[in-house]
Amino acid sequence: MTQETAPLSTPDGADADNTREQLAESPVAAGSAGSWSPRRPLPLNHYSLGIVDNDPLVLDLLARSFTTVNAPLHVRWSFTDPHQAWLACDDESTCPQVVLTDIEMPGMNGRELFRRLRASHPNVVVIGISAFPDSVAEPGLVVLPKESRIEEIVHLAGMLLHDESLICWYELPAQINPLSPSELQTLDHYAQGKTTLCIAHTMHVSESSVKTFVKRACKKLGVHSRTEAIVMCVHNNWI
Structure with a gap:
């Protein structure tokens, strides 16, 4: 469910520059995300996001990146036009x-x-991205470099939305995959809907070996079922 927001005051001129400076001084922009943590967890608000980029590869990468890191900006649509x-x-x-x-x-x-x-929908927060952000002169529009991390985009959105939960949000460190290639391959096959017998034939092992791979994977991941193991693997982009 998305969070409704009050009417926003879009930064103009010097205010937009101040917003850029605040973002540059944030812990993530300074490269200290690993050692920084918020004072205390805040209830995290979630917002809907639209992405526009005429380069389909960049568009796809951006859309997938927000989903991969479970960002509080949820992609509603993405368009090249x-x-x-x-x-x-x-x-x-x-x-x-x-x-x-x-x-x-x-x-x-x-x-x-x-x-x-800004003229028709002043409540919509707009963030620009450009390969040459310093050359973009548009009063009220804050523009980030195209190589900005998702954290930086979320933090800027938090500043413009006046939402501290977004300003304090940061990506959790990627979880290390503890599974062996055979365990991972087995779960991948199950995720594709294959039967135990089919997986055994594909991997050239016995059915009991397939079941053993699943048991080991569940134990390593701390889950109680094959389904939970598959969900965790998908969530972490291991399969």
Whole structure:
């Protein structure tokens, strides 16, 4: 469920510069995420996100990255065409709370999309991304480098939404995969819907060996069922 927000005051001119400076001074931007932790856990609010980038590879990478790290910005849609993004924002049923947009795009660019949204949907937070962020001069629009980490984008969204839970959010360290190749392969086969007999034939082992691989995997992962083991592997992108 997404969190409703009060009307926002979009940063203009010097305020936008101050927002960039605050982001640059945040623990994540300073590269100290590993040693930093929030004062105490805050109830984490979640927001819907729309992504616009005319490069389909970049678009896909961004969308998958937000999902992979379980970011509190949940991708509602992603478009290569800014006009499609505008139509989605202009429809109450598909309008996200945050829009992440590339700046230089053919047709309607990120600046124009930002102006339209600020005029018609002032509650929508817009964040720009660009290969050359310092060259983008658009009052009120904060632009991050395209190589920014998901944490930095979430933190900036938190600043613009005035939501401390986003400002304090950080990625949990990736969990190390403790499974052997055979255990991982077995769970991957089960995730594809294969039977124990089929897996045994595919891996050239006995059915009892397949079951042993599953038992070992469950023990290593601290779960009680094959389904739980598969879910954990998928969640951590191991399979």
